Each structure stands twice: as C-alpha cells, then as structure tokens.
Amino acid sequence: MNTLCKLVSLVALGLVTLPSVLYFAGSLSHDMVLTMGLIGTVVWFLTTPWWMGREVGIDADQVEI
Secondary structure (H helix, E strand, C coil): CHHHHHHHHHHHHHHHHHHHHHHHHCCCCHHHHHHHHHHHHHHHHHHHHHHCCCCCCCCHHHCCC
C-alpha cells in the first residue's frame, strides 16, 4: 500500500510538472496544461499524506493540564 501511494504521488507530481515543459515546447495547449495540473495537484494532496507520515508525539489522553 505504501509503495502504491508513493508511485501514484510520483505520477501526480509528473502531471504537475511535465505539462509545463510540454507547453513550452509547443506540444500542449494551455487548457490541457491547466487541466492536467489541476488533476495532478488534487491527486498529490490526496495520496501524499498516506505515505509521508510523521512521528506522532504524545496522545491527548497522556497530557495533564
């Protein structure tokens, strides 16, 4: 699962960056760049939190106030 999420995130990152290069080269229309960039951004933000975790410190029930 972790490897699959990383792979999907990498593809999404490619969807964000590659269309700009293709647009600069004249291979892609501006509307297609916007669409692919939006799809890549949404997929990136949906998949990255699943594998890019962080250490969770103290639970709320362990803290005394």
